[in-house]
Amino acid sequence: MSVTDSRPRNLILILGDQLDAKHPALAAADPAQDRVLMLETADEATHVRSHPQRIAVFLAAMRHFAARLQADGWQVDYRKLSDGVESLSSGLANALERDTPDAVWLVEPGEWRVRDALTQCCERHTCALRIFDDSHFYVTTERFAQWAKGRKQLTMEYFYREQRKHFDVLMEDGEPVGGAWNYDKDNRKAFSKKGPVDLPRPHKFDVDDITREVLDDVSALFGDHAGRLTPFRWPVTRKDALLALDDFIQHRLPLYGRYQDAMWQGEPFLYHALIASALNIKLLNPREAVDAAIAAWQADPDRYPIAAVEGFVRQILGWREFIRGVYWLHMPEYKTRNHYGHNAPLPDWFWSGDTTMNCLSQSVGDTLRNGYAHHIQRLMVIGNYATLAGLDPGAVCDWYLSVYVDAVEWVELPNTLGMALHGDGGVVGSKPYVASGAYINRMSNYCSGCQFTVSKRTGDNACPFNALYWDFMIRNREALGRSPRMRMVLKNLDRWDSNELAEIQGDADRHRGHPE
Ligand code: FAD
Ligand code: SF4
DSSP states (O other): OOOOSSOOSEEEEOOTTOOOTTOHHHHHOOTTTOEEEEEOOHHHHHTTTOOHHHHHHHHHHHHHHHHHHHHTTOEEEEEOGGGTOOOHHHHHHHHHHHHOOSEEEEEOOSSHHHHHHHHHHHHHTTOEEEEEOOTTSSSOHHHHHHHHTTOSSOOHHHHHHHHHHHTTOSEETTEEGGGOSOOGGGSOOOOOTTOOSSOOOOOOOOOOHHHHHHHHHHHHHHTTSSSOOOSOOOOOSHHHHHHHHHHHHHHTHHHHTTTTTOOOTTOSSTTOOOOHHHHHTTSSOHHHHHHHHHHHHHHOTTTSOHHHHHHHHIIIIIIIHHHHHHHHHHTTGGGGOOTTOOOBOOOGGGGTOOOSOHHHHHHHHHHHHHSOOOHHIIIIIIIHHHHHTTBOHHHHHHHHHHHOTTOOHHHHHIIIIIIITOTTSSSSOSSOOOOOHHHHHHHOSTGGGOSSBTTOOSSTTBOHHHHHHHHHHHHTHHHHTTSHHHHHHHHHHHTSOHHHHHHHHHHHHHHHHSOO
C-alpha cells in the first residue's frame, strides 16, 4: 500500500493480533504526521509450522484492517509475504533505516519473544520505543501482578470473583446474581445416547476477494504444512466478528454451559462460541462478548439460564484474563519449565490424526480439518494423553501454538504447559488434569467406535489411557499425595498387589514405546 515520501513523526507498528478498532496507539496518533507499519513475515508462519487456517486468519484479518485504515485516511506501509520480509525485527529495521522516525509506537505484543526482538531492534537503531498498555483486556499486567503478590497459590476462582466485583459484572447489591458464584453443578453434562439433537450450524462467512487472495497465497507458500486450508470459516473483519458473536448468542449460548464439556464424534463445534480467534486478534472486545451474553439473559432469562451465561462470563472475565496474567508474570522463564522432566517426542500421528485410539484420532483430526478443537478435546483428550505419555512439554506447546486458529502465545502457553500438562509445577492448576478412559467414555461417544476396550485396565485391547493413567499415579505418587484432592484416587493403588502394579507399568511402557 502506498505511502508518501515524507518522513513520518512516529511509526506505529501494528501486529497481526492487534487489529483493534480502538487501537490505543492509533487513538493517540495523527494521520497527517504518523505512519502505520504492518508486516507479513514468513518467520511468523514457520517458527512453529502453523496450520494453514491459522496463517490465513491472521493475514486476511490484517489485510482487511489495513484497507480499513487506509480508507480512514491513514498512511499504511503494508508489506505482504511476497515482499519477502523475513521477520518482524528485520522488517522494522528496514523501515527505521528508510523512514528515520522520531519513535516507534507499539501496543504490548502478545508474545514475549516478539516484544524482546522489537525492543532490541529499536535499541540497535537508537530509536525511541513507546509501548502502550493493551486496553483490549479488562485487567492490566500490573494489576494482575499486584493481585498475585504474596499469594502462595494463584487460584482462578478468587481472581474471577474479584473481577466480578471490581467490574460490577453479574452482581446485585454486592452479591453474585442468583446467589452463587459458580453453577458447575448445572453445567458440564454429557449427551444422551442419541447425541446432540437439532444442533445449530455455525454461521459460515463469505470469502471475499481479499480473503480469496490470502487463501491463494497461503496455499502456494504453506500448502505443505499439516492441516486443511478449506473450508475456511473464521471471521476476519470486525463486522464478521460481531456477526460470529451474535450467531453464538442467538443459537448456542442457551445450551453452552450444559454441554460445555461434552464431546461427540463428527461434531467439532457443538455449542461453543467459536470467537477465540476474533477475540485474540482483537476484532472483538471481551466486554462486548460479556455484555452481549448478560443482555440476552436479562431480556429472556427463560431461554438463557444463568448457569450458561455465568459459565461463559467465567471463561472470558475469569480464565482468559487470569491466563494472560500468569503468562506475563512468569515469562520468559515459564516457557522452559518441565515439572515432570518429560522428554518423549511427539508421535507422528499428531500431524495426521492417524492413530487407532479413536478419541485422539477424532480430536487431532478435528484440529487438522478445522484449526479448531474445543476445550475438553484440547485438555482431556490430547493434553491428557500428552501428560500421561510423558511427551516433551516444549514440543507439545509448539504443537498447540501451531495448530489452532486462536493460538497466540500468551493464551496458548499457560493453557498447555500449565493447565493441560501441569508442567509449570502448579501455577495454573493445583493438580494435574489427568483422567483414565472412563472420563472420555462418560463425556463422549468416542469409545463405542474404538478398537480398544475402555473398561479394561491392562492386557490385549485394553484402553491405553488406563494403564498410562495408573502408571502416572504410581510414578508420581509421593508428589501427588500432597494434594488432598488426589488422595482418594491414590488409595486405589493400595488395593492392587505388586503383580497388578507391574502389569500396569509394563503396559504403560509398551504404549509409550509404540504409540498406537
Ligand atoms: P468457548 O469454549 O466457547 O469459550 C468462550 C471463550 O472463552 C473463548 O472464545 C475464549 O476466549 C475464552 N476461554 C475459554 N476457556 C479459556 C481458557 N482456558 N483460557 C483463555 N480463554 C478461554 N484459547 C485460546 O484462545 N488460544 C489458545 O491458543 C488456546 N490454547 C489452549 C490449549 C490448551 C491445551 C487448552 C486446554 C486450552 C486452550 N485454550 C486456548 C482455551 C480454550 O480451549 C479456547 O479458548 C476455546 O476452545 C476456543 O474456542 P471457543 O471460542 O469456541 O471457546
Ligand atoms: Fe480413547 Fe480409550 Fe475410549 Fe479408545 S477406548 S476412544 S483410546 S478412551
